[in-house]
Structures are given as structure tokens and as C-alpha cells.
Amino acid sequence: MSDLSVNNDGPRAVSFEPNGTGYIRKNIIKIHPKVKVIFLGGLNQIGKNITLFEYNNEIFILDCGMAFPDSEMFGIDLVIPDFSYLVSNKNKISGLIVTHGHxxxxxxxxxxxxxxxxxxYGTALTIGLIQSKLKERRMLGNAKLNTITVGQSIILGNFKIEFIHVNHSIPDAVGLAIHSPAGIIVHTGDFKIDCTPARGEMIDLAKFAEFGKRGVLALMADSTNADRDGYTATEKIINQSFENLFQKAGNKRIVIATFASNIGRIKQIIDCAIKYKRKVAFSGRSMLNYIAIAKQLNYIEVPDAVIIDIELVTKYTYSEIVLVSTGSQGEPMSALYRMAYSEHKKITVGPNDFIIISATPIPGNEKTVNSIINELMKLGCEVIHESMYEIHVSGHACQEELKIIHGLVKPKYFIPVHGEFKHLRKHAEIAKNMGTPSENIYVGNSGDVIEISQKGIKKVSEITLEPIYVDGSGVGDVGSIVLNDRKHLGQDGLIVSVVTLNRADKHIVSGPDIVSRGFVYVKESEKLIREARYTVTKAIEFCIAQNTKDWNNIRTKIRDDLYKLFYSRTKRNPVILPVIMEV
Known part of the structure; x- marks a missing residue:
């Protein structure tokens, strides 16, 4: 006879044996359920956040994000996670929970x-943004979207998930308390501690403290700003900066570039516009989309007379307009980018424009943002950016806020998430200084599969992940070989060698012709082009002498000889395409 009991240390198996008059309790054995956590993205990188929680053949997914391509990914629009593991285990998946709408x-x-x-599952704004994204792709009809509220709990298989209100640079962001058979796992999501947010309430620290008192098995926390000391400034300080800048702008038209998702900041801009009797217009597809959803869900309440269509901007004087646009990161073809390069169809900027870039450049974007600032200034615009005024604050917690969360939650184990290696490592140091033993801290990588139980935390396996590139309508059809070819073409250019041969005896009928694209300017490199023609001729004559009849072997000979010539003359290796036609 056996029974199962539960205490603070986890489940215990208890057996009972007869002793003649009844049963005696024997053999108390601790059972340590193990929860798997699988990282398909979000570790050692910025973006592409997706994590799986698995127990007894049941999986739920947390977030499903993309990453922007880096400068080496020529022609790539975005990068998405490798879903191979999910596809092969699709019958185990109970749902996807999304922490916020970035x-x-x-x-x-x-x-x-x-x-x-x-x-x-997600909060109202998050689901609204997902709906818009799916509607655009004509996928909304079959979607199973569920709106949840803060404080609500849902059951997904063996997991009970509770939603905790947090502050971030987009409304309706949540953290999670995941009640699993192994214990409570707290995931902060992206967060900061803002005592005076521009919209809504401050983060629910009491709820984090409540779970800390109950006992938290593991904490997974945002590490994006773990290398920044102090506290993240409140969004409210931006309001005073806007007040000062609206006065400074005088009779100029105000153009403000910011993140389309920062609804709280856009609301502050609108409030300032109302105070200074200016109309507000929006430019940029994502900006219009976010504003429409925010208005529909009552996250922004604006008098109808304040918002005008961008088509009507020219009907007002410069001093009567505030234009809110995308492009704070210098994104190609964003509204601000098109203004800077005089390509915007409806707005032309110049000396009468006062431009505010209300964002900090994401690491790697500094050069692009500076280029746009320079172009705007060449047009005569006055440009204000974050190094001049406090016009941007981060949506992520700095070190002192992270310490507060660690102090409240008091986890047995800690896993830093959301960040590059330097961010994860620094957050691990903070956790150690807050009292978590180093052996209870796991700094992982995307692809890691770990097990967490009351007994320990350890990596048990690793999933090989391939980056999936989205190029226009193509998904996953561009791999590393294609990217290397694009990089090669971009760096060294292309040479096409065209020659026509007689089918019977292989002698040259016409050519060789040499076409250069991105390698050398033909008119200034006539000697090199003549040498190239001579090299192709000699290569073909050599093949004829060797009685080589296979076209591929002839092409290879031409390519190899041209490589040697061009490298010896230019120390560059263009992509070489030999073309042979026969008559």
C-alpha cells in the first residue's frame, strides 16, 4: 500500500506495511519532479525571444519573437527562430503565452x-497587435486568440500560469508565475520599476514579494540593462523635456521620431500638443497601426479635433503642427529616413522644422542614426537627440531594480535571460551578490535544454538551431551559403566571362567578352580587361589541346585562371561566372 503527500520540499512517496493490527508507515522517499526549460532564442542575443516549458510530454511556449538582421545579412528583412523542435513535438503543445507586444x-x-x-494568450493590447499582424497576412480567421487580464490564471496541461503586472515601454506588459510540478518559476518578462509611469499603475512588487514568501524554485529575469548601474529613469521625466522643447521650437514645425509601440510617450506628446495648441499627425505604417489599435482599446483618449490626417498638414502653419513619425533607429524607408533624404511623398523638411529623436540608438545602429541626423541638418533642420536632452528612457531594469526583484523573490535558482552574453554574465554576478550560490545560477545559450527540480538545475542536452532568414516572401530559403555569396558580391563584385565556341571542334567563334559589375570600372581598367580576355582564350586553347570536352571542366579552368589573374593584379577575389555558348 502506498500514498503520496506534499510538503514544502516537494512530493514524497510513502509506503505502508501491515503489522498484524494495522499498517505502519515506512520508506519515505522524496520525489523530485523535473521541468524542462528549452531556449529556442533570446540568450546571447538581442531579440528572437522564445522559451519552452515542458513536463510529462506537455509543452507551452513563452513568447515568439523575431530579430533584426545585422549588417552582414545582405537583403534579409528579419530573422526568426528555428521551429523544427516544435514541429516535431506539435502534439505536445498546449499553447503560446505572450508577455507583451514588442x-x-x-x-x-x-x-x-x-x-x-x-x-x-495575452493581454488586450498584445492580442490586438497580434490580430493586426495576422489580419494583414489573412490568417486571422483560423487564429485561436485569448485575452487575459492581470491577476488571472490559466491552466495549460501540468502548468498553472498567473499573470503579474510589470512596467515596460509598452502598455499591458506582464511577468509570469508558472506553477509547475517542480515548484514556482517566476519569469519577469521585459520590465522596469517605474513608480510614476506615464500610463497605468506601477509594477506589482507586492505580488513578486508574495511569491518570494511562498518559495520560488527559479527566477528568470530580464538582463538587457544588467550592465547599467543605478535605476532606470521614470517615463514621467520625459514630459518636462517635451515641455521645454515645445517652447524652444517657437514657430517651427515639430517632428518627433519615436518607437511606435511606446504608447505612453506618444500620449505625452499629444498632451503637450494640446497644451501648446498644435494639431498632431502621424507618419509611418507601424505608427498608424499602433495608434489605431491603442485608440480602439482606449489606451489613448484624444479629442478628435487634435488628430489630423497627414494629407492636411500643409493646410496649417508650421507653428500649428506636431508630426509624430517612425524612424528613430534610422530604419531604411522609415518616415524620418525618407524625410532626411527628401523621399517622403507628403512631407518636405527644412529650416522651419524642429526635429526631436526621442530614442537611444540600439547598439549597432549608431552610425545609421548619425547619418540621418547629418542629412537633416544639411537640409537646415534643427535636430535634438538624446545626448542633448532627456528625451528617452529605457524600458528595461538597471542594476538596482534587478536587486529589488532578487530581494523580493528570493529564488533557489536563477537563470538570466534576454540579452547578450555580457548582460547575462553581469546579471549572474548581481544574483550571486544578492545571495544566490554560484552553483545555483545557470548562464545558458540558445539551444540549451535544462532540467530544474528541487534537487538541482543542470543542462541535459542541446538542440541544434539554424537561423531562419526571411527575405521578402521567402522564409528559410536563404541560407548561410547564399548570404556568403551576397557578402562576397557586395565586397568584391562580379565578373562575367562570355565566349561562344564551335560545337564540333571547340574553337572560339566570338568573344571572350568580360562584363564587370562592382569590381572595376571597365573604362579605367582596359589593360586588365584585355589580360582577362587573353587569359580566357589561353584557358580554352589549353582545354582543346588536352582534348577536354566537358563544359564544366572548361568553365572551372576559366574560373581558376581568372581568379589567379585578378588576385595578382588587385588582391581581390570577385565572384566569377564563366558563360559558354555553342553554335
Missing amino acids: EDHIGAIPYLLNKINIPI
Whole structure:
């Protein structure tokens, strides 16, 4: 006879044996359920956040984001997670929970739903943004979207998930308390501690403290700003900066570039516009989309007379207009980018424009943002950016805020998430200084599969992940070989050698002709082009002398000889395409 009891240390198996008059209790054995946590993205990188929680053949997914391509990914629009593990385990998946509506958390959802149609859970704004994304792709009809509220709990298989209000640079962001058979796992999501947020309430620290008192098995916390000391400034300080800048602008038209998702900041801009009797227009597809959804869900309440269509901007004087646009990161073809390069169809900027870039450049974007600032200034615009005024604050917690969360939650184990290696490592140091033993801290990598139980935390396996590139309408059809070819073409250019041979005896009928694209300017390199023609002729004569009849072997000989010539003359290796035609 046996029974199962539960205490603070986890389940215990208890057996009972007869002793003649009844049963005696024997053999108390601790059982340590193990929960698997699988990272398909979000570790050692910024973006592409997606994590799986698995127990007894049941999986739920946390977030499903994309990442922007780096400068080496020529022609790539975005990068999404490798869904191979999910596809091969699709019958185990109970749902997808989304912490908030930023692209690095929702951007890959349409690509996942193309493979697996699963229920999705999120707060109202988050679901609204996902709806818009799916509607655009004509995928909304089959989507299983579920709106949840803060404080609500849902059951997904063996997991009970409770939603905790947090502050971030987009409304309706949540953290999670995941009640698992192994214990409570707290995931902060992207967060900061803002005592005076521009919209809504401050983060629910009491709820984090409540779980800390109950006992938290593991904490997984945002590490994006772990290398920044102090506290992240409150969003409210931006309001005073806007007040000062609206006065400074005088009779000029005000153009403000910011993140389309920062609804709180856009509300502050609108409030300032109302105070200074200016109309507000929006430019940029994503900006218009976010504003429409925020208004529909009552996250922004604005008098109708304040908002005008961008088509009507020219009907007002410069001093009567505030234009809110995308492009704070210098994104090609964004509204601010097109203004800077005089390509915007409806807005022309110049000396009468006062431009505010209300964002900090994401690491790697500094050069692009500075280029746009320079172009705007060449047009005569006055440009204000974050190094001049406090016009941007981060949406992520700095070191002192992270310490507060660690102090409240008091986890047994800690896993830093959301960040590059330097961020994860620094957050691990903070956890150690807050009292978590180093052996209870796991700094992982995307692809890691770990097990967490009351007994320990350890890596048990690793999933090989391939980056999936989205290039226009193509998903996953561009691999590393194609990217290397694009990089090669971009750096060294292309040479095409065209020659026509007689089918019977292989002698040259016409050519060789040499076409250069991105390698050398032909008119200034006539000697090199003549040498190239001579090299092709000699290569063909050599093949004829060797009685080589296979076209591929002839092409290889031409290519190899041209490589040697061009490298010896230019120390560069262009992509060489030998073309042979026969008559």
C-alpha cells in the first residue's frame, strides 16, 4: 500500500506495511519532479525571444519573437527562430503565452502559425497587435486568440500560469508565475520599476514579494540593462523635456521620431500638443497601426479635433503642427529616413522644422542614426537627440531594480535571460551578490535544454538551431551559403566571362567578352580587361589541346585562371561566372 503527500520540499512517496493490527508507515522517499526549460532564442542575443516549458510530454511556449538582421545579412528583412523542435513535438503543445507586444516577442508568430495552429494568450493590447499582424497576412480567421487580464490564471496541461503586472515601454506588459510540478518559476518578462509611469499603475512588487514568501524554485529575469548601474529613469521625466522643447521650437514645425509601440510617450506628446495648441499627425505604417489599435482599446483618449490626417498638414502653419513619425533607429524607408533624404511623398523638411529623436540608438545602429541626423541638418533642420536632452528612457531594469526583484523573490535558482552574453554574465554576478550560490545560477545559450527540480538545475542536452532568414516572401530559403555569396558580391563584385565556341571542334567563334559589375570600372581598367580576355582564350586553347570536352571542366579552368589573374593584379577575389555558348 502506498500514498503520496506534499510538503514544502516537494512530493514524497510513502509506503505502508501491515503489522498484524494495522499498517505502519515506512520508506519515505522524496520525489523530485523535473521541468524542462528549452531556449529556442533570446540568450546571447538581442531579440528572437522564445522559451519552452515542458513536463510529462506537455509543452507551452513563452513568447515568439523575431530579430533584426545585422549588417552582414545582405537583403534579409528579419530573422526568426528555428521551429523544427516544435514541429516535431506539435502534439505536445498546449499553447503560446505572450508577455507583451514588442516585435522581439510577437514578430515570429505568423510564421509559427503557418506550421502549428495553437491557442495564444495575452493581454488586450498584445492580442490586438497580434490580430493586426495576422489580419494583414489573412490568417486571422483560423487564429485561436485569448485575452487575459492581470491577476488571472490559466491552466495549460501540468502548468498553472498567473499573470503579474510589470512596467515596460509598452502598455499591458506582464511577468509570469508558472506553477509547475517542480515548484514556482517566476519569469519577469521585459520590465522596469517605474513608480510614476506615464500610463497605468506601477509594477506589482507586492505580488513578486508574495511569491518570494511562498518559495520560488527559479527566477528568470530580464538582463538587457544588467550592465547599467543605478535605476532606470521614470517615463514621467520625459514630459518636462517635451515641455521645454515645445517652447524652444517657437514657430517651427515639430517632428518627433519615436518607437511606435511606446504608447505612453506618444500620449505625452499629444498632451503637450494640446497644451501648446498644435494639431498632431502621424507618419509611418507601424505608427498608424499602433495608434489605431491603442485608440480602439482606449489606451489613448484624444479629442478628435487634435488628430489630423497627414494629407492636411500643409493646410496649417508650421507653428500649428506636431508630426509624430517612425524612424528613430534610422530604419531604411522609415518616415524620418525618407524625410532626411527628401523621399517622403507628403512631407518636405527644412529650416522651419524642429526635429526631436526621442530614442537611444540600439547598439549597432549608431552610425545609421548619425547619418540621418547629418542629412537633416544639411537640409537646415534643427535636430535634438538624446545626448542633448532627456528625451528617452529605457524600458528595461538597471542594476538596482534587478536587486529589488532578487530581494523580493528570493529564488533557489536563477537563470538570466534576454540579452547578450555580457548582460547575462553581469546579471549572474548581481544574483550571486544578492545571495544566490554560484552553483545555483545557470548562464545558458540558445539551444540549451535544462532540467530544474528541487534537487538541482543542470543542462541535459542541446538542440541544434539554424537561423531562419526571411527575405521578402521567402522564409528559410536563404541560407548561410547564399548570404556568403551576397557578402562576397557586395565586397568584391562580379565578373562575367562570355565566349561562344564551335560545337564540333571547340574553337572560339566570338568573344571572350568580360562584363564587370562592382569590381572595376571597365573604362579605367582596359589593360586588365584585355589580360582577362587573353587569359580566357589561353584557358580554352589549353582545354582543346588536352582534348577536354566537358563544359564544366572548361568553365572551372576559366574560373581558376581568372581568379589567379585578378588576385595578382588587385588582391581581390570577385565572384566569377564563366558563360559558354555553342553554335
